[in-house]
Amino acid sequence: SVTLSLLQSAANAFDFGGPVLCDAHHYGEGHINDTFVVWREDHSKRFILQRINTDTFTNPVGLMENVCGVTRHLRAKILAEGGDPARETLNVIPTLSGSTCYLDADGGAWRAYDFVEDTICLQQVGSEADFRTVAETLGKFQNQLEDYPASTLHETIARFHDTPNRYANFEKALAADALGRAKNITSEIEFIHAREQDCHVLLDQLAAGEIPLRVTHNDTKINNVLIDAATGKGICVIDLDTVMPGLSAYDFGDSIRTGANDCAEDEPDQSKVHFDLHLYEVFAKGYLSTAGASMSIAEKKSLAWGARLMTLECGIRFLTDYLEGDHYFHIARPDHNLDRARTQFTLVRQMEEVFDQMLEIVCPDNH
Ligand code: ATP
Ligand code: MG
Ligand code: MG
Numbered sequence: 595s596v597t598l599s600l601l602q603s604a605a606n607a608f609d610f611g612g613p614v615l616c617d618a619h620h621y622g623e624g625h626i627n628d629t630f631v632v633w634r635e636d637h638s639k640r641f642i643l644q645r646i647n648t649d650t651f652t653n654p655v656g657l658m659e660n661v662c663g664v665t666r667h668l669r670a671k672i673l674a675e676g677g678d679p680a681r682e683t684l685n686v687i688p689t690l691s692g693s694t695c696y697l698d699a700d701g702g703a704w705r706a707y708d709f710v711e712d713t714i715c716l717q718q719v720g721s722e723a724d725f726r727t728v729a730e731t732l733g734k735f736q737n738q739l740e741d742y743p744a745s746t747l748h749e750t751i752a753r754f755h756d757t758p759n760r761y762a763n764f765e766k767a768l769a770a771d772a773l774g775r776a777k778n779i780t781s782e783i784e785f786i787h788a789r790e791q792d793c794h795v796l797l798d799q800l801a802a803g804e805i806p807l808r809v810t811h812n813d814t815k816i817n818n819v820l821i822d823a824a825t826g827k828g829i830c831v832i833d834l835d836t837v838m839p840g841l842s843a844y845d846f847g848d849s850i851r852t853g854a855n856d857c858a859e860d861e862p863d864q865s866k867v868h869f870d871l872h873l874y875e876v877f878a879k880g881y882l883s884t885a886g887a888s889m890s891i892a893e894k895k896s897l898a899w900g901a902r903l904m905t906l907e908c909g910i911r912f913l914t915d916y917l918e919g920d921h922y923f924h925i926a927r928p929d930h931n932l933d934r935a936r937t938q939f940t941l942v943r944q945m946e947e948v949f950d951q952m953l954e955i956v957c958p959d960n961h
Contacts, residue, residue: 596628596645597775599898604704605632605643607689607696621818626650633707642707646695653836654703655746658694661705662686662833664742665696671738679904681710682830710830713820719853722876723826723887728819729880731828732811732849734841737811744839747809751836754812756845757902757907758792761786764910767917775917779932780912789906793898796843804892810840810859814849842893843900849910850874850901855941862933866952869944874901875955881958891957898952904943909938 598618603615611798616630621631623643624638630647646654661684677687687706689696696704723871753759764786768776776783799805811818827937852859854873857866878897886894913934915922920931945952 596630600698600700600702601630601643602828603627603697604645604696605703607691607704608641608643608687608706609690610634610641610687610706612636613638616643622715625835630634632706632812640709640711642709644705644707646703646705646835648701648703650836653748653750654695654697654705656833657750658705659684660747660750660837662694662904663746664739664834664837668735668738668740680708684708684710684830684834689900710733712788712823712834714823715820716816719816719873724821725816725853725873726876726880727821727826727854729849729877730884731819731821731831733815733881733884733886734828734846735811735831736808736845737888740888742809744807744809747838750837751839754836754838755840755904755905755907756797757910758797758908759905760914761790761793764914764917767773767914771917773917773919779913779916780943782932782935782939786906786910786913789942792903792906796841796896796903798894799896800841805890805896806842806893807839807843808842809837810842810845811850812838812840812844814838815852816849838859841896841898841900842885842889844904845900846878846897847900847902847904849877849881851905851941852907853877854901857937859937860930862939864936864940867937867940867944869941869948869953873947874952878956891960894957895953898949898957901952902949905938906942908933909942912938 596618598616601616601618605616613635615635616632621629625638630642630643632643633640648654651657665683665686666736669679671865672679672682686694688694698704716724800807813833813836818831820830820832822829853871854877856868856870861867912923914929916931916935923931925931
């Protein structure tokens with residue numbers, strides 16, 4: 595936990611243009627970093643101050659190089675398009691000594707951003723219009739980063755969406771069966787084994803040069819997009835910790851996995867799990883309206899695979915953690931990770947049933 599004095603000493607390291615007031619209550623609903631709001635003493639301006647989770651992100655300096663590089667690039671694009679760079683991208687506040695982050699005496703790493711005012715941050719898909727807005731905003735983000743040199747980015751989490759590697763890790767956990775849980779999951783094991791070839795589809799297309807390596811966000815949940823409170827327009831893509839070289843199918847797919855259904859990620863009752871093809875279509879149209887122009891037919895088709903594979907991969911990760919004893923994902927009940935895995939697999943099965951339609955939606959008449 596973060597004490598007020600620790601927070602205050604971190605805040606004192608940044609160039610906020612004067613002293614700031616701290617509040618030790620966490621702000622927002624992030625699950626990875628510790629997020630706080632600090633105000634200038636005269637209340638003229640507030641900022642986001644975050645302690646980076648260095649268990650997850652072991653190289654915070656490299657991570658901040660990514661964030662600074664990407665936001666600098668976005669700022670130039672937004673200016674060229676006549677937008678407002680103060681609101682439409684994160685703006686990193688440097689430390690008083692000119693660094694991008696502050697390393698505290700306990701080994702913590704901190705960073706600060708301007709607070710993007712007058713926005714809303716949705717936790718769930720409330721309306722089709724909002725989901726479309728999120729899609730447009732993420733598509734635009736991808737488009738603005740089209741010419742960013744992906745190879746200069748640090749890989750902040752190694753092999754994040756390397757699905758064959760996730761499969762291999764599952765196989766290792768299964769072979770070890772450290773807690774004797776494999777006997778409880780024979781049908782799930784069968785489900786995964788039947789899809790070993792699927793795990794390779796996207797990386798094979800990349801290796802064959804059929805789809806491009808891009809700069810991707812890799813955590814495209816709706817609460818990582820801020821929406822203008824007055825107009826309902828998409829404003830700013832936030833939470834850039836996992837910006838890395840990747841595939842558009844990853845970002846598209848993870849949004850579909852998390853947004854195009856009506857259930858909680860850990861829904862235990864599989865009869866309540868429904869992949870929503872209509873919401874998929876809503877998202878696809880929004881995304882392609884901003885990102886589609888630069889995408890080939892093959893890349894558009896890869897988006898449908900992204901939905902399937904990001905969901906399969908996530909289920910594989912939950913089940914791997916179940917086999918290994920629930921070390922990675924926090925659990926609130928026994929079999930929590932098993933429920934999570936089953937929910938993902940139910941979604942995968944439903945996507946498979948309508949996969950031809952999913953392809954047609956992202957690539958109508960092969961265009
Ligand atoms: P996640 O669980 O999605 O990985 P996280 O722990 O990495 O989240 P962030 O998404 O960076 O944390 O921030 C948490 C929340 O704080 C956001 O969902 C948003 O509500 C708010 N927030 C973050 N940055 C800003 C900002 N610059 N302006 C306004 N609100 C912000
Ligand atoms: Mg977030
Ligand atoms: Mg995050």
